[in-house]
Amino acid sequence: MTTTPSSRSCQSSSTSTAPRLWLKQPLAIFTGNQQDARGGLVVQGSTIVELIAADSQPTGPVDQIWDARRHVLLPGLINTHHHLYQTLTRAFPPALNKRLFPWLQTLYPVWARLQPQMLHAATQLGIAELLLSGCTTVADHHYLFPQALTEAIDIQVEAASSLGARLMLTRGSMSLGQEQGGLPPQTTVQDEDTILADSERVIKRYHQHGAGSQVQIALAPCSPFSVTPQLMKDSAALARQYGVRLHTHLAETLDEDAFCLRTLGKRPLDYLASVDWLGEDVWLAHGIHFNDEEVQELGRQRMGIAHCPSSNMILASGICRTRELEAAGVHVGLAVDGSASNDGSNMIAEVRQALLINRLRYQADEVTHLDALRWATQGSARVLGRDDIGELAAGKQADVACFTLDELRFSGAHDPLAALVICGAQQADAVMVGGQWRVQQGQLLDLDVTALRQRHQQQARLIAQAS
Numbered sequence: 176m177t178t179t180p181s182s183r184s185c186q187s188s189s190t191s192t193a194p195r196l197w198l199k200q201p202l203a204i205f206t207g208n209q210q211d212a213r214g215g216l217v218v219q220g221s222t223i224v225e226l227i228a229a230d231s232q233p234t235g236p237v238d239q240i241w242d243a244r245r246h247v248l249l250p251g252l253i254n255t256h257h258h259l260y261q262t263l264t265r266a267f268p269p270a271l272n273k274r275l276f277p278w279l280q281t282l283y284p285v286w287a288r289l290q291p292q293m294l295h296a297a298t299q300l301g302i303a304e305l306l307l308s309g310c311t312t313v314a315d316h317h318y319l320f321p322q323a324l325t326e327a328i329d330i331q332v333e334a335a336s337s338l339g340a341r342l343m344l345t346r347g348s349m350s351l352g353q354e355q356g357g358l359p360p361q362t363t364v365q366d367e368d369t370i371l372a373d374s375e376r377v378i379k380r381y382h383q384h385g386a387g388s389q390v391q392i393a394l395a396p397c398s399p400f401s402v403t404p405q406l407m408k409d410s411a412a413l414a415r416q417y418g419v420r421l422h423t424h425l426a427e428t429l430d431e432d433a434f435c436l437r438t439l440g441k442r443p444l445d446y447l448a449s450v451d452w453l454g455e456d457v458w459l460a461h462g463i464h465f466n467d468e469e470v471q472e473l474g475r476q477r478m479g480i481a482h483c484p485s486s487n488m489i490l491a492s493g494i495c496r497t498r499e500l501e502a503a504g505v506h507v508g509l510a511v512d513g514s515a516s517n518d519g520s521n522m523i524a525e526v527r528q529a530l531l532i533n534r535l536r537y538q539a540d541e542v543t544h545l546d547a548l549r550w551a552t553q554g555s556a557r558v559l560g561r562d563d564i565g566e567l568a569a570g571k572q573a574d575v576a577c578f579t580l581d582e583l584r585f586s587g588a589h590d591p592l593a594a595l596v597i598c599g600a601q602q603a604d605a606v607m608v609g610g611q612w613r614v615q616q617g618q619l620l621d622l623d624v625t626a627l628r629q630r631h632q633q634q635a636r637l638i639a640q641a642s
Contacts, residue, residue: 207566251311251574318347474503
């Protein structure tokens with residue numbers, strides 16, 4: 176077992192004596208701001224200490240140079256909503272070609288048999304896949320706590336510890352099983368006292384405050400129709416007591432709207448208001464079916480939306496109103512969502528999907544490849560309430576994704592940043608998290624990917640065979 180992360184504020188490891196690394200003269204760079212960094216950037220310890228303008232040199236001596244002339248540099252991509260356990264049920268035949276509710280009803284009995292070793296393998300594989308795609312921060316929404324998996328968050332922290340990605344682990348919950356009119360089997364739900372006690376426990380044990388935090392915790396009832404109003408209120412109160420964020424699914428499908436009206440007597444956002452869930456510490460997954468008044472209210476509250484293009488397309492849920500939401504003041508970030516409704520964990524591919532699906536709603540000059548990159552970086556950081564990541568700037572964490580354009584798919588491309596998105600990049604060549612290389616030459620460091628894939632595939636077969 177690895178050392179348990181402290182809940183104390185996470186301090187930057189940058190010091191005046193740490194080596195200075197110059198990522199020199201990239202082919203192209205997207206900083207997420209208007210600063211000129213065409214000459215590259217200097218990293219010291221865990222932070223970026225200087226951006227280098229075109230045809231310029233660092234202001235001080237450097238100890239190492241990393242030649243970036245073949246690379247397009249981005250801030251580390253940030254995934255704002257995921258279900259890592261779902262990597263075990265990709266392209267699962269009984270769940271194919273279904274809408275959200277039938278899809279959930281098909282898969283819940285399968286997921287109810289989730290075991291610790293299954294979650295461990297799924298967590299590692301999903302994070303590995305994300306890192307290889309240039310993603311440095313992963314928000315995971317885990318809400319399944321059957322009897323065999325009551326310490327799921329602990330398992331995820333342990334599984335992720337060797338990979339180096341930043342984590343926002345949301346302690347999910349379901350308290351309404353089929354016997355109470357909910358969708359999930361009774362074996363997947365917990366009583367509310369147990370949920371709240373464990374929520375407090377994992378906050379105290381794992382949540383880190385401040386810049387450079389490696390592990391953070393949020394509280395995340397699965398959806399308004401999987402927990403009681405009292406648990407929604409109690410979760411909000413507990414989160415605010417400890418200064419952590421709140422997360423749930425909302426407004427994903429029209430069926431959800433109808434369900435909330437029928438069972439709760441309110442539209443989903445009105446219901447959130449009634450249980451103290453409106454505020455800038457809340458972000459919502461999907462956020463597709465909001466009317467004009469609701470869009471404005473979300474903006475007034477400075478809430479966040481995790482835009483999930485691929486998942487929304489596969490389940491035919493609809494298209495998020497990204498431009499209207501941002502115009503109203505809502506923070507919009509990007510997410511791959513679960514690997515049973517995507518069915519992948521590739522953030523750079525999701526950037527392209529975000530561009531394409533938004534072109535179905537808006538004109539070509541209204542949503543650009545730069546907008547899609549911004550959602551996946553600065554926008555996602557704001558959704559997660561972080562100002563230390565999401566852009567390349569002095570003082571920010573040194574989370575950097577480096578891509579090459581050496582594949583056939585890029586031959587003939589003239590704008591490197593546009594090519595990265597439009598021509599369909601799939602994998603990063605190098606990835607740095609907090610000044611530490613985690614991927615080099617397209618390979619994860621310190622991880623046997625072949626062994627992981629074999630172990631994960633074995634667990635996937637086991638969960639499917641039990642169905």
